[in-house]
Amino acid sequence: MRVILPMPGNETFAANLAAAGGWRLGELETRRFPDGESYVRILSDVRGCGVEIVCTLARPDDAFLPLIFAADAARDLGATEVNLVAPYLAYMRQDRRFKPGEAITSRSFARLVSATFDRLTTIDPHLHRYRALSDLYDIDGQVLHAASVLADWIAAEVRDPLIIGPDEESEQWVSAVAARVGAPHVVLRKIRHGDRDVEIAVPDLSRFRARRPVLIDDIASSGRTLIEAARQLPAQGLARPVCAVVHGVFAADAYDQLSAVAGRIVSTDSVPHPSNAIPLAPLVSAALARGGEAEGPVRRRRPPEPVDPVELAGVESFPASDPPGWTTGG
Numbered sequence: 001m002r003v004i005l006p007m008p009g010n011e012t013f014a015a016n017l018a019a020a021g022g023w024r025l026g027e028l029e030t031r032r033f034p035d036g037e038s039y040v041r042i043l044s045d046v047r048g049c050g051v052e053i054v055c056t057l058a059r060p061d062d063a064f065l066p067l068i069f070a071a072d073a074a075r076d077l078g079a080t081e082v083n084l085v086a087p088y089l090a091y092m093r094q095d096r097r098f099k100p101g102e103a104i105t106s107r108s109f110a111r112l113v114s115a116t117f118d119r120l121t122t123i124d125p126h127l128h129r130y131r132a133l134s135d136l137y138d139i140d141g142q143v144l145h146a147a148s149v150l151a152d153w154i155a156a157e158v159r160d161p162l163i164i165g166p167d168e169e170s171e172q173w174v175s176a177v178a179a180r181v182g183a184p185h186v187v188l189r190k191i192r193h194g195d196r197d198v199e200i201a202v203p204d205l206s207r208f209r210a211r212r213p214v215l216i217d218d219i220a221s222s223g224r225t226l227i228e229a230a231r232q233l234p235a236q237g238l239a240r241p242v243c244a245v246v247h248g249v250f251a252a253d254a255y256d257q258l259s260a261v262a263g264r265i266v267s268t269d270s271v272p273h274p275s276n277a278i279p280l281a282p283l284v285s286a287a288l289a290r291g292g293e294a295e296g297p298v299r300r301r302r303p304p305e306p307v308d309p310v311e312l313a314g315v316e317s318f319p320a321s322d323p324p325g326w327t328t329g330g
């Protein structure tokens with residue numbers, strides 16, 4: 001039996017996922033004690049079940065401790081495996097020390113997640129200098145790609161699109177989307193000077209004036225990348241672009257600022273936001289169904305803490321030396 005357990009704010013995604021896969025939707029209670037510490041209680045029976053905790057990590061610092069507590073509680077209560085479905089995976093962008101003394105948070109965060117969960121399922125993690133998530137994460141996992149669902153949305157909603165990637169990093173998903181839509185694509189050049197300071201060089205696009213520009217990116221955070229790209233297009237005689245992002249993080253006033261230069265903004269529902277137009281539950285449920293047994297013996301990196309030996313009866317653990325088995329799809 002598989003139970004889908006949503007952390008706060010992830011209830012809709014989890015309900016869609018449970019419905020798509022025909023799995024049981026679990027319930028969790030959280031609140032803050034007066035001193036700010038977290039209270040977490042699992043209200044559903046998870047004994048003997050594979051538990052998929054759904055927690056998007058767009059604001060990870062607030063979400064993470066309750067998530068760890070929920071995972072430990074599920075294990076203590078007899079879940080046979082405790083997995084993380086993180087539609088948006090945090091701390092992927094500090095992937096090296098840009099200045100002396102900086103913490104490489106991508107590595108530290110991966111260590112914490114790997115120590116807690118048996119398996120990770122996520123969508124388009126920001127892989128730039130890392131080749132694959134298995135370079136960082138020490139557990140099994142599945143990396144899914146939203147290119148197909150973005151492409152299908154564009155094909156249905158935008159006539160004669162020109163697919164545009166705002167920087168070299170975006171080439172991977174922009175080319176995949178363009179191929180599926182059957183549209184031309186171009187990739188712009190970006191120099192990042194700071195968190196909210198980017199410079200985008202746009203080549204001559206005047207030959208595409210008859211097409212509707214569609215800017216595609218994996219993340220909109222400060223929004224500066226998309227804003228800088230979008231605001232230059234009308235000067236070349238192109239229409240205001242459609243901006244389609246996988247992860248609409250939209251920090252502070254990013255969405256309002258982007259709205260001032262974009263024709264339309266859409267995102268997948270990896271991060272709950274009014275721009276969500278592209279559901280990911282079908283992609284994720286298919287991957288979980290493919291991902292093997294949620295019941296029975298599983299690989300586990302650390303044995304559970306024996307809180308109550310009676311509750312833990314029947315839970316098995318396997319050596320930590322099993323190799324990770326990452327798969328990709330979607």
Ligand SMILES: O=P(O)(O)OC[C@H]1O[C@@H](O)[C@H](O)[C@@H]1O
Binds near residue numbers: 093198219223224
């Ligand atoms: O410019 P903001 O929205 O802050 O950051 C998102 C951009 O920064 C890159 O790492 C992402 O791939 C995306 O292009």
